[in-house]
Amino acid sequence: MSRHRLPPSDRADLTAAMRDIAAAGRAARTMLAVTDDAELSITVSQAPAPLTSQRPRALCHRPGRDGPLPPTAVWVGEGSQWETPFAVDRPVRRDSDLWPYIAGTVPGGAAGLASVTPLGAEQVAAAYLDWLIEQPALMITLIEELGGADLACDCPLPATGEHDHCHRSVLLAIAGDDEDI
Numbered sequence: 001m002s003r004h005r006l007p008p009s010d011r012a013d014l015t016a017a018m019r020d021i022a023a024a025g026r027a028a029r030t031m032l033a034v035t036d037d038a039e040l041s042i043t044v045s046q047a048p049a050p051l052t053s054q055r056p057r058a059l060c061h062r063p064g065r066d067g068p069l070p071p072t073a074v075w076v077g078e079g080s081q082w083e084t085p086f087a088v089d090r091p092v093r094r095d096s097d098l099w100p101y102i103a104g105t106v107p108g109g110a111a112g113l114a115s116v117t118p119l120g121a122e123q124v125a126a127a128y129l130d131w132l133i134e135q136p137a138l139m140i141t142l143i144e145e146l147g148g149a150d151l152a153c154d155c156p157l158p159a160t161g162e163h164d165h166c167h168r169s170v171l172l173a174i175a176g177d178d179e180d181i
């Protein structure tokens, strides 16, 4: 199996297309909401509740230690459907489905070693983006459910001026209107 990383322009185009699909879904639900049809109303009631963070941001939240999440926040860490399968200290085996996402970004990976370990948080975030972008249904759910929300994981927040390499920053960029994915 060979897989190539999408160039940034293609990633941006794909993400824009997903946003259009999500927007069309929202418009369709809005139209359904004004009908009197009982069956359609059931469909509408299943739409995710709107979230209202003024300026969606990354949060560090340690479950069990930091109390309840703020109402504008969604947990995207371990145990959520948004958790990342990649970690700096977690080797990826050559026979794993995750291999194609990591092999090209790690020294020795392309040579087909039995397993490789991501070397840094930046590689982990890049692998997560590549993995996510190949799952259109998950991408559309992401845009619909995480748009406008603060996203919480238990990774520490970066120092001022540093980039956040936690996967929540990848989700924030896609769910928001960032053109630079």
Ligand SMILES: [Zn+2]
Pocket: 077, 153, 154, 155, 166, 167, 168
């Ligand atoms: Zn994290």
